[in-house]
Amino acid sequence: MEDLGQAIRGKKAKVAVIGLGYVGLPVACSFARAGFQVLGVERDETRAAQIGAGICPIGGREPGLAELLNEVIEGGRLQVTTDSSECRDAEVALIAVETPVDSVSKKPSYEALRAALRDLGPNLGPGCLLVIESTIAPQTMERIVKPLLEETSGLKADEDFHLAYCPERVMPGKLLANLRTCNRVIGGMSPAAAGLARELYRHIVEADLDTTDALTAELVKTTENAYRDVQIAFANEIALLCENVGADVYQVRRLVNKSPYRDMHVPGAGVGGHCTPKDPWLLVHGTEGKLQPKLIPTARGINDGMPLHVAALAEEGLAEAGRPVKGAKVAVLGYSYLENTSDARNSPTVPLVERLQALQATVVIHDPHFAEYSIDLEEAVTGSDCVVIMVAHDEYRNVDLTDLRAWVATPVLIDGRNIFDKATARELGFVYKGVGNR
Ligand SMILES: NC(=O)c1ccc[n+]([C@@H]2O[C@H](COP(=O)([O-])OP(=O)(O)OC[C@H]3O[C@@H](n4cnc5c(N)ncnc54)[C@H](O)[C@@H]3O)[C@@H](O)[C@H]2O)c1
Incomplete structure (x- = not known):
């Protein structure tokens, strides 16, 4: 562990990023810009080839990303593969694959996450650090990630390798800026893992890096998105009530928010994206027990x-x-x-x-x-x-x-x-x- 800490501090640790989507691509580019040697593993061959050629697959307005990708590919700091066995010599692996919910049952559908873990397990070297960046339901680190990695690697978490959860807070349109400036929570499966992850992210994050346990971090991430969803739903309900009586919800909102400690959200035509519509379900699923949630x-x-x-x-x-x-x-x-x-x-x-x-x-x-x-x-x-x-x-x-x-x-x-x-x-x-x- 001391070796890994030094390698991370000196940017000598080889970093693998699994899943080069909205999250993984800017993360891989950011570590490469910070001076690490980065391997991006992407299972979609077309996407991998495009990224490997320095072409940014993310459309819309994404300030700085296309230029940075081109720079780190040209400079040889980021390499891209579809073959996860190339992670063998990585000392740090970050997983940023999609984690949707089933459209009917609303339960997590971890096909991509399980595949990434199964592929990575046999290539995991002793002493390395593995960080999950994908949003996951509470208890997933303990119930799925740790046992699957231990089974496929033959190694023991905490003893032979370090495991942490560091969820993302980026939004499309501001990916690089959010990565640099948003506070992050790091949940370690052990305090040592949290500490190592903190040293790693210090190279690309200029904001707070709060360390805690993995369960708390899982709850924080899903709660922050459920909170947003509930706030928007409240605004939408007020919008519908304003329609009932012929009032303008935007006037109402503006004046409500002049009252201290009020922050009514913006109503609208619906909530989309990969995260906000599914993360509340991840929270509900991961906290199942005697109490049935109603509000969320x-x-x-x-x-x-x-x-x-x-x-x-x-x-x-x-x-x-x-x-x-x-x-x-x-x-x-x-x-x-x-x-x-x-x-x-x-x-x-x-x-x-x-x-x-x-x-x-x-x-x-x-x-x-x-x-x-x-x-x-x-x-x-x-x-x-x-x-x-x-x-x-x-x-x-x-x-x-x-x-x-x-x-x-x-x-x-x-x-x-x-x-x-x-x-x-x-x-x-x-x-x-x-x-x-x-
Ligand atoms: N999009 C956002 O703004 C955002 C923000 C915060 C958190 N998150 C969370 O981050 C995670 C990733 O989200 P995203 O938006 O980047 O998803 P995405 O679909 O854009 O990217 C995931 C990428 O992983 C690849 N992939 C899937 N399985 C793989 C495997 N086994 N090996 C290699 N590559 C694999 C996919 O082909 C895809 O390119 C999700 O859990 C999401 O909830 C996303």
Whole structure:
């Protein structure tokens, strides 16, 4: 362990990063920039080849990442492989693979995590440090990660190798900046493992590195995302109540937040991304016992219902304009789950479009960050009977409502992200309905 500590301090330890997605790629690049020799292991061959050629596979606006990737590949600091046996001589291994939940049971689906552990186990050398970065349910380190690694490596955690959990707090659009500036929690399966992981992350993180035990760290990560989901659900419920009485939720929110210690979140057309819709379920699953949680599943239900509510607003707006939804052309603006990114995982646009299609509307999707949806905005909207804003991409924020009015056949505007002024839209003749402001 003393050797590993020295190797980490001197940046001599070889670092392997398993899974080069939204998390693993910037992590691998950051350690390479810090001066470590890094091996990226990515099972998707196309993605691995692209990254190995210095081409960033992450679209949207991701400041500095493409340039950094190119720099560390050119400089030979980051190498990429699909073959996990190449991790043999790594002294540090970080796992950043996806950890979704089953779409029906909502239980964790650890296929990628188990595969990564099984592949890594036989290549784990004595004295090395293994860190899980993926978000996992509480007790997963103890119940799954440790036994699977011990079984496949023949080594004993704490005695022969060190095991820690260090969840990520990055968001697409700010990956490198978040990695550098967000506080991190490090949960060690032993205090020694936590200490080593802390020394490692000190090379790339400029913020607090709080060490604790693995269970606490698992609870911290899933709780912080469940907290966000519940807060958004609260804002969404207030939005729906404001609609009931003809009030503007954004006015209400602004004034509520002038009261001390209040921080009402922003309501909207739904919650997406790889993390927020599933991490509350990981928390629920990992803490199963006598008490059945009520608030967290209810919040999930409210947020999942928002895209369907947007579809209902479109139907209502079309009816007010004298146009049945059946056969109407609906232009849906935004396919990603977050503005100015190309991350469409769990995008609320998908259930919205399914609902509109079930109502027999003709749907055109537009999104500048996806090749298949990046037709000219005017072309996408021209002749439509209803325009639905699902994502607040800058391109939509900058649309002139007078132009939009000229392009559409029937002026119905459904604003799921509060990017247009209701009064201006109505002056131009739109039937305008916003989430929480119709
Ligand atoms: N995306 C985010 O903003 C974010 C933020 C915080 C935490 N997280 C968590 O981090 C983890 C990773 O998320 P992500 O968004 O980077 O996922 P991702 O799907 O973008 O990346 C995962 C990558 O791992 C690869 N992979 C899967 N199994 C593998 C294996 N056995 N060997 C090698 N490569 C393998 C996949 O091909 C993929 O490229 C998840 O647990 C997620 O909840 C994500």
